[in-house]
Amino acid sequence: MRKRVNAAIEELSYRPNVAARAMRGATFSIGIELPHLGYHFFTRILQGAAAALEDTRYQPIVVPTATETERDGRALDMLADRQVDGIVAVSPLVSPDRLEQLAARMPVVMLGRHDPTAAYDTVTGDDVEGTRLVMEHLLGLGHRRVAHLAQEGQAAMPGISSPQEVRLERYLEHMHRAGLADQARVVRCEDTEDLPERVVQELLAPPRPTAVLVGRHELALKVLQALSERGLSSAEVSVAGYDDTDIAAHPAISLTCVDQEGARMGERAIGLLLERIGGRTEAAHLTVEPTLKARASTRPPEEGPAGAV
Amino acid sequence: MRKRVNAAIEELSYRPNVAARAMRGATFSIGIELPHLGYHFFTRILQGAAAALEDTRYQPIVVPTATETERDGRALDMLADRQVDGIVAVSPLVSPDRLEQLAARMPVVMLGRHDPTAAYDTVTGDDVEGTRLVMEHLLGLGHRRVAHLAQEGQAAMPGISSPQEVRLERYLEHMHRAGLADQARVVRCEDTEDLPERVVQELLAPPRPTAVLVGRHELALKVLQALSERGLSSAEVSVAGYDDTDIAAHPAISLTCVDQEGARMGERAIGLLLERIGGRTEAAHLTVEPTLKARASTRPPEEGPAGAV
DNA sequence: CTGAAAGCGCTAACAG
DNA sequence: CTGTTAGCGCTTTCAG
Numbered sequence: 001m002r003k004r005v006n007a008a009i010e011e012l013s014y015r016p017n018v019a020a021r022a023m024r025g026a027t028f029s030i031g032i033e034l035p036h037l038g039y040h041f042f043t044r045i046l047q048g049a050a051a052a053l054e055d056t057r058y059q060p061i062v063v064p065t066a067t068e069t070e071r072d073g074r075a076l077d078m079l080a081d082r083q084v085d086g087i088v089a090v091s092p093l094v095s096p097d098r099l100e101q102l103a104a105r106m107p108v109v110m111l112g113r114h115d116p117t118a119a120y121d122t123v124t125g126d127d128v129e130g131t132r133l134v135m136e137h138l139l140g141l142g143h144r145r146v147a148h149l150a151q152e153g154q155a156a157m158p159g160i161s162s163p164q165e166v167r168l169e170r171y172l173e174h175m176h177r178a179g180l181a182d183q184a185r186v187v188r189c190e191d192t193e194d195l196p197e198r199v200v201q202e203l204l205a206p207p208r209p210t211a212v213l214v215g216r217h218e219l220a221l222k223v224l225q226a227l228s229e230r231g232l233s234s235a236e237v238s239v240a241g242y243d244d245t246d247i248a249a250h251p252a253i254s255l256t257c258v259d260q261e262g263a264r265m266g267e268r269a270i271g272l273l274l275e276r277i278g279g280r281t282e283a284a285h286l287t288v289e290p291t292l293k294a295r296a297s298t299r300p301p302e303e304g305p306a307g308a309v
Numbered sequence: 310m311r312k313r314v315n316a317a318i319e320e321l322s323y324r325p326n327v328a329a330r331a332m333r334g335a336t337f338s339i340g341i342e343l344p345h346l347g348y349h350f351f352t353r354i355l356q357g358a359a360a361a362l363e364d365t366r367y368q369p370i371v372v373p374t375a376t377e378t379e380r381d382g383r384a385l386d387m388l389a390d391r392q393v394d395g396i397v398a399v400s401p402l403v404s405p406d407r408l409e410q411l412a413a414r415m416p417v418v419m420l421g422r423h424d425p426t427a428a429y430d431t432v433t434g435d436d437v438e439g440t441r442l443v444m445e446h447l448l449g450l451g452h453r454r455v456a457h458l459a460q461e462g463q464a465a466m467p468g469i470s471s472p473q474e475v476r477l478e479r480y481l482e483h484m485h486r487a488g489l490a491d492q493a494r495v496v497r498c499e500d501t502e503d504l505p506e507r508v509v510q511e512l513l514a515p516p517r518p519t520a521v522l523v524g525r526h527e528l529a530l531k532v533l534q535a536l537s538e539r540g541l542s543s544a545e546v547s548v549a550g551y552d553d554t555d556i557a558a559h560p561a562i563s564l565t566c567v568d569q570e571g572a573r574m575g576e577r578a579i580g581l582l583l584e585r586i587g588g589r590t591e592a593a594h595l596t597v598e599p600t601l602k603a604r605a606s607t608r609p610p611e612e613g614p615a616g617a618v
Numbered sequence: 619c620t621g622a623a624a625g626c627g628c629t630a631a632c633a634g
Numbered sequence: 635c636t637g638t639t640a641g642c643g644c645t646t647t648c649a650g
Contacts, residue, residue, distance in 0.1 A: 001620080013410075018390040019336070020643035022328035023626040029391070037371075038352050046346050050373050059387055062346075062371035064359050078368055081327045082338070082391075101322075193555075221559065228560050246502075250530065251537050252561040310636080329627035332642040 022083040028057045030273065031079030033089035035065045038193070040217055041243045041262045042090065045111065048266025049088060056274065058085065065091065073098050080105055086273045088266075092162050107276035109269045114161050121272045121284045123265050127163045130258040130290040131170035134240050137256070137292055138211045139178050141300045143238065146175065147185040147209035149199070149223065151216045164215055171213060185209060195222035204230075210237060210301035217243040220255055224297065238298040254296035264288055331392040337366045339582065340388030342398035344374040347502070349526055350552045350571045351399065354420065357575025358397060365583065367394065374400065382407050389414055395582040397575075401471050416585035418578045423470050430581045430593045434569040436472045439599035440479035443549050443567050446601055447520045448487050450609045452547065455484065456494040456518035458508070458532065460525045473524055480522060494518060504531035513539075513546070519610035520547040526554060529564055533606065547607040563605035573597055 008014070018027055032049055034042045046062065053060050061084060065075045073094035079087055086107040091099075096115050102108055103120040110122050138146050148171045151164050161169070168186065175184040187203045189195065200223070203212060214220035220241025227237055241248070244259035265288050272284050317323070327336055341358055343351045355371065362369050370393060374384045382403035388396055395416040400408075405424050411417055412429040419431045447455050457480045460473050470478070477495065484493040496512045498504065509532070512521060523529035529550025536546055550557070553568035574597050581593050 015386060015390050017332075017392070017643055018387075019328045019331035019392045020626090021645075023326075023332070023628090023643085024645045027328070037346065037355050043347050043352065046373070054375070060373065061391075062373070064355070064369065064371070066363070077324060078327075081324050082370075083326070083328045218555070221555065224561070225559050246527070246530065247556050250534050250562070252533070253559070326627055329642090330629075332627080332644090333629045334642095 026085050027083050029059045029061050029082075029084045030270070031082065031084035031087045031089075032060050032062045033065060033075050033079060033087065033091060034062065035070065035090055035092075037062075037064050040245045040247075041260065044243075044262030045090070045266035045269075048263035048268075049270045050266075051263070052267040052270035058274075070094075073102070076102055086277050088269045088273055107273055109273045109276070111265055111269055112163050114163070114166065116285075118283045121269075121276065121286075123269045123272065123286045123288065125163065125260040125265065126287045126289050127166040128170055130242070130260065131167050131174065133290065133292040134213060134256075134258050135171065135174035137294060138213065138238065138240060138298065139174065139180075141211075141238070141298060143211040143301050144180055145183050145185070145207060145209040146171075146180070146211045146213060147187065147203055149203055149212055149214045149219060150186055150188050151219065152188050152190045167215060189219060191216075193218070195219060195226060200226045204237070208237070211298065212237060212239050214239060214241045217241050217245060217248070217257070220257070221247065221253070224253065224255065234297045234299050235302055238301070240298050244293050248293070248295070251296075256295045256298040257293050258290045259293050260290050261288055335394050336392050338368045338370050338391075338393045339579070340391065340393035340396045340398075341369050341371045342374060342384050342388060342396065342400060343371065344379065344399055344401075346371075346373055349554045349556075350569065353552075353571030354399070354575035354578075357572030357577075358579045359575075360572070361576040361579035367583070379403075382411070385411055395586050397578045397582055416582055418582045418585070420574055420578055421472050423472070423475065425594075427592045430578075430585065430595075432574050432578045432581065432595045432597065434472065434574065435596045435598050436475040437479055439551070439567040439569065440476050440483065442599065442601040443522060443565075444480065444483035446565070446603060447522065447547065447549060447607065448483065448489075450520075450547070450607060452520040452610050453489055454492050454494070454516060454518040455480075455489070455520045455522060456496065456512055458512055458521055458523045458528060459495055459497050460528065461497050461499045476524060498528060500525075502527070504528060504535060509535045518546065520549070520607065523548060523550045526550050526552040526557070526566070529566070530556065530562070533562065533564065543606045543608050544611055547610070549607050553602050557602070557604070560605075565604045565607040566602050567599045568602050569599050570597055 030053060036042055050060055063075050063079055071093045073091055076089060076091060080102060088109045090111045096117055099108060099110065100117060100119040108120040110120055112124055113122050114124060115122065150168050172184055175181055187199055189199045212223060214223055220239055223239050241255055241257045242260060244257050247253055248255040248257050268286050330336060339362060345351055359369055372384050372388055380402045382400055385398060385400060389411060397418045399420045405426055408417060409426060409428040417429040419429055421433055422431050423433060459477050481493055484490055496508055498508050521532060523532055529548055532548050550564055550566040551569060553566050556562055557564040557566050577595050577597060
């Protein structure tokens with residue numbers, strides 16, 4: 001009997017209808033929402049997540065955040081409407097309330113959020129440690145005028161810190177502790193593909209910093225480019241960024257960076273999600289430890305370690 | 310009345326269930342299948358597609374190809390099972406038969422396939438023109454020993470050419486026409502993230518080529534890297550690749566490439582798909598014209614234009 | 619072990 | 635304009 005059914009399945013090339021199945025039970029699909037599939041860091045997360053799902057019954061479904069509706073989390077709703085069995089998302093702008101509401105419907109794991117919530121799980125890079133690593137590296141090289149090019153954080157929620165905010169705050173803290181509070185310079189840049197000329201000028205205005213800490217990988221590459229266009233080498237201005245990629249490791253670029261291990265984050269997020277789907281009810285908050293990849297883009301400043309302003 | 314319903318919708322935060330809706334009509338979702346979300350070219354396609362869907366009712370759903378099952382097109386089935394209203398895919402290994410079968414169920418637009426089919430639409434880069442542009446550029450600079458690092462094409466279907474195969478064939482043709490058939494060198498590289506040492510050695514074995522045409526962007530970057538590690542500059546070995554990115558334009562890299570305009574391809578694919586959904590029944594086959602971005606990675610060979618072997 | 623039936627949430631068709 | 639009904643393909647339950 002079973003045989004005959006299987007034969008018929010084969011013959012008619014029958015495939016079960018996921019939509020119909022969804023109305024009664026599980027869809028065996030995991031929704032993944034990411035803000036920007038062009039950023040290396042997010043594709044790394046995706047690779048880690050896809051790898052972790054490889055030998056499970058679950059299939060990843062990726063939805064890019066629609067930019068105009070980012071804040072209200074409409075993309076998350078679309079996933080939920082599609083009856084996925086769980087969601088992994090990077091949605092820095094969505095309020096914790098909305099997420100808790102969502103988490104009541106299905107398991108949710110958020111990446112890169114420092115929310116102290118019991119409703120959903122989180123996986124974050126250790127931004128305190130990451131900033132410590134890179135700031136100690138720069139200050140240790142003898143830099144004093146260290147500027148910070150921060151990604152426009154767009155105040156996520158009052159009282160809750162985004163990774164960008166943590167980095168900024170720690171940057172200021174390290175400058176302060178090194179007695180360099182008056183040397184701190186923070187320039188903000190909108191989260192677009194471009195690095196506007198205006199921002200570069202502000203960043204490099206006299207007294208020119210000898211080192212720049214950049215909040216996002218692609219932006220750091222653009223800063224390197226802007227510097228080389230001005231004939232400035234890493235001897236004059238060191239650059240450190242976030243997130244490691246093949247490009248950063250390329251000898252012609254050789255960008256020092258804090259490696260957040262996006263792939264591992266994606267993998268861990270899926271791990272937590274599957275645990276939730278499997279029945280875990282108490283919240284889990286994981287931290288992934290970053291490492292520093294010191295490369296040629298950071299060097300001791302030309303004036304020497306004790307150089308005056 | 311309508312008001313009261315809307316009020317209730319608001320109050321209960323009701324959301325229609327896509328799965329239920331799918332059982333009767335449209336889901337207003339478009340499935341996009343891509344082999345490798347880490348490759349720039351594919352994320353560009355995605356960006357173009359997402360932009361084209363921005364102000365329609367349709368939502369993109371992205372599914373990464375599961376590598377082991379790539380050939381049988383299982384990822385495509387999963388999309389179909391999910392009742393998407395149409396599919397845009399880059400699936401070089403799936404047979405035309407399978408695709409025709411799929412296209413009978415729902416509108417399908419394939420990217421980068423040269424299949425002469427009436428069942429589904431295609432959008433391809435003009436690989437003949439692209440190869441002409443870059444080969445004329447290299448030969449025009451005076452190169453004679455031009456090697457080709459080809460991406461392992463994995464015989465898609467006998468008789469039907471993948472973009473890689475077209476490029477290879479045209480490369481050979483251009484070498485032949487320039488009387489350089491005996492100088493042609495083709496090295497194949499598996500489609501992984503790496504560029505194995507073995508491949509580099511084969512590529513640069515004496516008599517060392519003065520120029521290399523590389524079949525995929527990321528691979529071209531690795532070739533540049535391998536060359537610089539060997540102390541070889543573009544004066545000794547020119548490199549030309551495919552697909553333009555921020556990195557290629559970076560002054561420290563400055564990679565000459567054939568720009569396939571992935572974003573436009575994604576956009577066009579969505580355009581065709583929406584037409585199909587809107588009722589068009591005859592097949593459309595679009596070609597997107599590439600342009601050459603000549604940069605510093607290609608220069609005249611050192612021996613001079615008429616240099617002997 | 620096999621068969622029949624209810625119902626998931628929606629849309630389309632039809633009745634009042 | 636409002637209300638009712640059938641049925642999409644599946645899973646679960648209950649009967650034979």
